Amino acid sequence: xxxxxxxxxxxxxxNVSLRRGAVLALDRLNLTLPRLQTTAILGASGSGKSSxxxxxxxxxxxxxxxxxxxxxxIDYKNPxxxxxxxxxxxxxxxxxxxLRVRENILLPARLxxxxxxxxxxxxxxxxxxxQLPAAVLDRWPHELSxxxxxxxxxxxxxxxxxxxLLLDEPFSGLDTMTRIGIHEQFLKLQEAEPISTILVxxxxxxxxxxxxxxxxxxxxxxxxxxxxxxxxxxxxxxxVGQLITALPGVTD
Numbered sequence: 083x084x085x086x087x088x089x090x091x092x093x094x095x096x097n098v099s100l101r102r103g104a105v106l107a108l109d110r111l112n113l114t115l116p117r118l119q120t121t122a123i124l125g126a127s128g129s130g131k132s133s134x135x136x137x138x139x140x141x142x143x144x145x146x147x148x149x150x151x152x153x154x155x156i157d158y159k160n161p162x163x164x165x166x167x168x169x170x171x172x173x174x175x176x177x178x179x180x181l182r183v184r185e186n187i188l189l190p191a192r193l194x195x196x197x198x199x200x201x202x203x204x205x206x207x208x209x210x211x212x213q214l215p216a217a218v219l220d221r222w223p224h225e226l227s228x229x230x231x232x233x234x235x236x237x238x239x240x241x242x243x244x245x246x247l248l249l250d251e252p253f254s255g256l257d258t259m260t261r262i263g264i265h266e267q268f269l270k271l272q273e274a275e276p277i278s279t280i281l282v283x284x285x286x287x288x289x290x291x292x293x294x295x296x297x298x299x300x301x302x303x304x305x306x307x308x309x310x311x312x313x314x315x316x317x318x319x320x321x322v323g324q325l326i327t328a329l330p331g332v333t334d
């Protein structure tokens with residue numbers, strides 16, 4: 083824990099390459115992601131975004147190089163202590179259909195043997211932040227709207243008050259108006275509980291709306307990274323420029 087408190091970075095990739103079969107998913111990645119900010123990993127399908135986020139939590143092991151998460155090298159033989167410090171939400175939400183919403187959200191706390199009263203207090207605080215009515219807790223996941231399911235998924239990811247939040251395309255399956263509402267709730271959550279966040283997205287507008295820092299990837303390589311305003315204001319190549327100029331109101 084002490085190492086992570088002293089580090090200014092949430093995650094460091096040190097000359098990391100990753101092969102998935104015959105595919106070089108990541109190629110000599112050297113990158114430091116800032117602590118207590120939201121970093122968007124932006125790129126098209128196949129650019130290496132999801133591979134990157136799976137390396138962060140130790141679901142994948144690099145073919146070469148080293149990943150340091152929360153100031154520490156990943157212990158692949160015993161990743162559980164690290165994963166307890168990380169919240170994770172994905173596009174498919176992954177709420178268990180046989181559990182009511184309350185049990186879904188509280189599941190990480192129950193598995194970690196957290197105090198029940200404290201966990202329920204935490205649950206109520208998250209419901210308020212995410213503007214979810216208490217009535218949803220007794221429903222089954224299929225009885226919730228898509229937006230409610232996503233917010234419940236965020237509540238579950240945050241129930242243990244993690245130091246790092248990983249979001250892998252969590253809002254991509256929602257209609258435009260629902261996404262706007264979820265974005266607003268996410269920003270309020272970040273304001274209320276500052277946390278290091280890595281958001282994987284293929285949507286430049288989403289990256290710019292939600293992130294402080296942006297990493298643009300293509301074919302397993304970083305094209306540009308830096309504060310959002312710096313990347314938007316001075317794209318380093320045509321690929322980054324095309325992403326930026328595709329945004330409403332932005333021209334060459």
